[in-house]
Amino acid sequence: MQPDPKTPEHPRTPEHPRIQRPVPPVPVRPAPAVRLDRVSKRYPAGGGAYAVREVELDIAKGEFFSLLGPSGCGKTTLLRMIGGFTDPTDGGVLLDGQDVTGLPPHQRNVNTVFQSYALFEHLSLADNVAFGLRRKGVARAEIRARVRGMLDLVQLGHLADRRPATLSGGQKQRVALARALVNRPQVLLLDEPLAALDLKLRRQMQVELKQIQREVGITFVFVTHDQDEALTMSDRLAVMNEGRVEQCGTPEDVYERPTTTFTASFMGTSNLVPGTYRSGRVTLDEGPELLVGQRPSVPDGSRVNLAVRPEKIWLSDLEPGMARVTGTVRETVYSGPTTTYLIELAPGVTVSVLEQNTVRSRREDRWSGGERVEIGWKPEHCLVLD
Template sequence: MDTTPAVRLDGVSKQFADSYAVRDVTLDIAAGQFFSLLGPSGCGKTTSLRMIGGFADPTEGAVLLGGEDVTALPPNKRNVNTVFQSYALFDHLSLTDNVAFGLKRKRVPKAEIKQRVGDMLDLVQLGGLAKRKPATLSGGQRQRVALARALVNRPAVLLLDEPLAALDLKLRRQMQVELKQIQREVGITFIFVTHDQDEALTMSDRVAVMNAGHVEQCGTPEDVYEHPASRFVAAFMGTSNLMTGTYRGGEIVLEQGLSLPVGRRDGVAEGSAVSVSIRPEKIWLSDFEPGMSVMRGVIRETVYSGPTTTYLIELAPGVTLSALEQNTARSRMEDRWSGGESVELGWKPEHCLVLS
């Protein structure tokens, strides 16, 4: 079985003047994966994508595609295609001609072009609109055309630079599911750039969380969400209750003086300064189990969001935690807590994450 990565970034850096957009990034991306580069604006994710595509040259390091060093090759010599946020469609051409554009430039036989374009438009559910012009389509349909145009060339790797950013929330969520289904069907390696953690969690096989030009953590969506490697990852991946304190004898003594029991943490030295993270959905407000850490607080705010209700609970002056509960079929409005009420809250020790 060939285990050669579809893409390898080997110690890649990109310097602009006296600052680095990307610094010493090493990543292996397996063939057939849906891989996301995730992070805030300016973290280096788009620059990394551009170096893979050949649109930017690394200052240091190497880019390998299928084991071949392509660092010095221009974009048209690399077996990759890119879908940009703007889609870059030709408005004067039909969908068929938009998708066929690259094949015609490669002088692919007409019969093969017709077959491949028809198959690709069917794949993205636009077969019945082949004669339409892009200007007559919705945002989601235009995104599908751009995807079909890139995939019809059968690249080994497809690069996607925030292609869903211009869509409204409902359509974006729909397209997330469709994009993942298409990727599984064609089996091509997708590298997806996004600043939206929900997008990355929904679609990815693996995620690299980037910050200030380097990779903070790389792993499965579950790994980076449930076991963040740093305070930055814990804060960026969804919502987290983050606090700072000192580790002493199985407890975190917060700066405000409150102690949170967390149990022994291997590798955390006694007396060391740490951050602690507890996800809101990991906090229980009733039906506690043996061994849970249970404390008392006061409800300061209740936020109803349809499927869920979030409670802001003050444990002590300056220490407020967010707790999230699902609004299930058994939930009743009158059972929700109100501001000013005293409540108990608890969590399992393994859900209180200590971060150096």
């Protein structure tokens, strides 16, 4: 039997050893900074109502992660379980791969910034920031260096000797942040820390807080009920409702591609128009049949909500291929940069349409109440929600 010329044999001799192909190493994924393993919290613990129910989340190291939802949705309870202020009824909390469930707050490498600043009014800013380091027995020279660096980071180094009573709300919040960060926690928990500030200062602090987080590289877990705040600051966010996570993803994913009716309506403004789905089209109640660009996981004949954002709807210069529907202008709301039109499509069904006021916009070009208009949107800009 002749050997196959395509696969020549080599004698197994010291001069011709068998070639061993290197085995590629299996990539090792680092443990997340925070892992919530099906955590639940019930009040009372013996079988009462759920405040948090079977939440599973991984928060990566160095991530700015937000817990977003209305009052009573469980977001603060979830934060308190991460910090050790509340024990879960079921499930576990892991920090950097270590199970810390049941450990008190001082045994976890986390710090918390609350809505109330809780500063010591009789101490200077420098002494407020140094308080935790002194309790840990850190050397004086290191305390001075770390406090000076942290106050400079929050742009308050020149006020180190001042007392908290002389500061503005935004400055006090910076001191509270510096006091938490100076301990170099593994995770920083923030429970609606900007809620007490006025709108202009809150927006300024949102930008500054994100910049500080990027500079220090610490994982931030941020609780808020403000959708704009979460969209502005987060790398990822979890939308919570009635103790559960409705949707988790990047701000763009959650806003542009909501997976539930609750997320679509809670994240900004979304028009929800009822209808019936069949074969790639939705027939509106008392309205036309419209093509949709999404293939939803619902059977034909299902009752659905057609969701489309106000800024995705066109009021003029409609293009071929758009979904089109006619309605009556019921209200015009001028808001400076934008004008919002409330348009009734059918009794009880009103949609909001947002138009930018550009340099070419004129007051006389705005639609008036009672006018019949045709609106439209591109099929790919609407979602079908069960």
